[in-house]
Amino acid sequence: MLLPRLVGSRITRVHCGPPSYFFLTPPQRIGQELPGQRVDTMERRGKYLLLSLSNRASLLLHLGMTGQLFFADAASPRLMTARNQAPARGKHGLFVPDSHTHLVLGLSTAGADLVFRDVRKFGKVRLLAAGQSDPRLDKLGPDALSVETGPLQAAGSKRTTPIKTLLLDQRVLAGVGNIYADEALFHAGVRPGRAANRVSGKEYHRVAAAVRRVLARSIETGGSSISDYVRPSGADGGYQNERRVYARQGEPCSACGTAIRRIVVGQRSSHFCPTCQR
């Protein structure tokens, strides 16, 4: 759990990697402005995390595809560094920053540093001044965890784009990614490539319910550790073991036995059961 260990703690020390695609705010500025600040609150906005600090500034984080946010006392095989080498361990077995470690926050009460690692650098960190907004946050639609049929259907009924692309559009729905779009559409019985404006009201009802259920279950099980994701404790999540279709092409459908297929929808790898999904 990130929040109980982080909120209320003071940032005592900051280590940043070199400037890169990862940093929306130059690392040098982050290193200057964070030390001494207490983390007052942490909230999730879609796939973003927003920490509010005692000086009224905020720290905005996004994990991208391969981002890892964990405490340095974590031990996990997914923290392998270059060429699948186990990470070096410092005193007390603590994680030692490698070339993919972009941000480390020393914390007064958390018991270990908070580490942000990201191989591909699609993750992001940005420091927001007091009252400053961010266009990424401003554009987010309603949270997917509590999506309702009506607004989703209203957004989709005007569009010819595939239903899956609609679910991935963060302006329509904030928080659904490629795994959960495929999984939700499986549970709803709707093919990912179907045009959004040709999905019935009854189907939108099932899609909305499936999005809520799949995301809630993923939170319960700690997320999907398929390539890089780790929980803040360093442990793997459990939702990868509950996947019905994602990255299961060629395997028999758990409901009917038909081979799961993989197609490309909206430039994203997409998986479905041709029998269960129409």
Added chain:
DNA sequence: CGTTACACCTGAGGGC
């Protein structure tokens, strides 16, 4: 405005 293609970045794995 809606839709699509592509760029960004790094590494793993497969074929030859």
Added chain:
DNA sequence: TGCCCTCAGGTGTAAC
């Protein structure tokens, strides 16, 4: 061993 290809939990932007 090396080279070249494809693929990967995301999103911003350009072009039609």
